[in-house]
Amino acid sequence: MKKILLVCIMVMLILASACGNVEMTSNPPTSSEPKPETDESIIQKNTSDCFNAENINLDSETEKYFYGVWKVEKLLGFANSWNDASEYPTGQKFIGDEIIIKKDFFSSKGLKNYKKYQYELKNPLYEITATCYNSTSFYRLYKIDIPDLNENDVVKVIDISDPSTNMHIPVSVGFFLVNNDRLILISEATIFELKKLLIK
Known part of the structure; x- marks a missing residue:
């Protein structure tokens, strides 16, 4: 009786083992099953964040709007990181001042009340340093x-550099171009709306 029982157990083990092997080899992966991630599937394809992998030159549409003579029209507010209301409570030292932005010339000498912003450059380097594809990513x-x-709204961040040194001028000033139809100046942590002047 013990021998019969032992033989039965051995046969069951052999069958179980054979069935396991059949299951493992009889179901090769099909194309409908998920495949392991490749380098291509890791690449971020959404635009929920700002893109700032590298500095890029201005495209023709951006140039068309960005180049011109700009007047500081109004104070918009302050960055949340630093409220500079003591210096610019109403933007009184910037309002009405002008900035010249041309392909071959840049001048911030029109910002009369600030000596550290007095720049004039021939053949400046204009670069888009980041592009934010919505207001949430811009704020983030x-x-x-x-x-x-x-x-x-799409916001392009534009920096201006001295071609001889490749240094941004000055570090505390930059521009936000919104949808290629609105230009905003940031000075320190203060933002101003600019208005393009029609020069005859």
């Missing part, structure tokens, strides 16, 4: 609330 990166910025 810069901690600045731009009034009337809509969720789907």
Whole structure:
């Protein structure tokens, strides 16, 4: 009886082992099953964040709007990281001042009340240092609330450099171009709306 029982157990083990092997080899992966991630599938394809992998030159549409003579029209507010209301409570030292932005010339000498912003450059380097594809990603990166910025607005961050040194001038000043139809100046942590002047 013990021998029969032992034989039965051995046969069951052999069958179980054979069935396991059949299951493992009889179901090769099909094309409908998920495949392991490849380098291509890791690449971020959404635009929920700002893109700032490298500095890029201005495209023709951006140039067309960006180049011109700009007047500081109004104070928009302050970055949340630093409220500079003691210096610019109403933007009184910038309002009405002008900046010249041309392909072959840049001048901030029109910002009369600030000696450290007195720059004049021939053949300046204009570069887009970041592009934010919505207001949420812009705020996440810069901690600045731009009034009337809509969720789907595209904001390009433009820096200006001295061609002889490749240094940004000055570090505390930059431009935000919204949808290629609105230009905003940031000085320190203060933001101003600029208005393009029609020069005859």
